[in-house]
Amino acid sequence: PASQEERMIRAGVASCLSFARATHQQGQTRRTVKQLFLNRSCKTTRANTWKTFASMGGNEEAAAKQAAAEGLVDNEGPTIFDKVISKEIPADVIYEDDKCLAFRDINPQAPVHFLVIPKARDGLTRLSKAHEGHKDILGHLLYTAQKVAKDEGLGEGFRVAINDGPGGCQSVYHLHLHVIGGRQLTWPPG
Numbered sequence: 001p002a003s004q005e006e007r008m009i010r011a012g013v014a015s016c017l018s019f020a021r022a023t024h025q026q027g028q029t030r031r032t033v034k035q036l037f038l039n040r041s042c043k044t045t046r047a048n049t050w051k052t053f054a055s056m057g058g059n060e061e062a063a064a065k066q067a068a069a070e071g072l073v074d075n076e077g078p079t080i081f082d083k084v085i086s087k088e089i090p091a092d093v094i095y096e097d098d099k100c101l102a103f104r105d106i107n108p109q110a111p112v113h114f115l116v117i118p119k120a121r122d123g124l125t126r127l128s129k130a131h132e133g134h135k136d137i138l139g140h141l142l143y144t145a146q147k148v149a150k151d152e153g154l155g156e157g158f159r160v161a162i163n164d165g166p167g168g169c170q171s172v173y174h175l176h177l178h179v180i181g182g183r184q185l186t187w188p189p190g
Contacts, residue, residue, distance in 0.1 A: 063171035064163070081117050081174040095148045099140050102148045102179075111182030112152050116145045117174060125173040127164045145179050154181040161189070 084091045095102035105113040149158045158181030163170040
């Protein structure tokens with residue numbers, strides 16, 4: 001039998017699916033459940049609902065294609081990461097300072113998989129949007145990635161990946177570094 005929390009999470013997913021169907025039937029822009037969460041369209045959803053949805057088969061490649069199809073590429077509007085930074089939704093935060101935040105990925109691809117994000121986007125929706133004024137924050141993100149990787153026991157090695165744009169499988173347009181390790185990684189990736 002499902003726990004009370006699991007029942008609440010499933011109800012939240014069902015509520016968002018109902019909202020998506022109703023929105024589509026009214027002729028408005030159809031959105032995936034993920035985009036509903038990213039764009040605050042589903043007010044009843046808790047972060048755990050999103051986490052459960054992702055764990056039930058959230059597909060990053062499909063999400064990236066959907067974001068591009070819906071014109072969300074380089075959209076500077078609020079993202080799910082802004083909600084994490086503002087503590088509107090919980091995350092498993094493993095490091096925080098005045099410039100960045102590191103937290104565990106909700107759909108890990110290795111035993112250790114966390115993200116490092118800048119707290120202030122400052123136009124950094126993706127790496128290809130970086131300019132000379134971003135050098136300090138980019139360096140800080142990389143320094144933080146290696147520091148947290150060591151703290152997480154990845155002294156034998158790890159991978160840092162930055163997905164950029166639709167072709168790079170980026171689904172959230174807030175620059176973020178994936179740090180992956182804890183198992184033997186292979187080459188070439190994806």
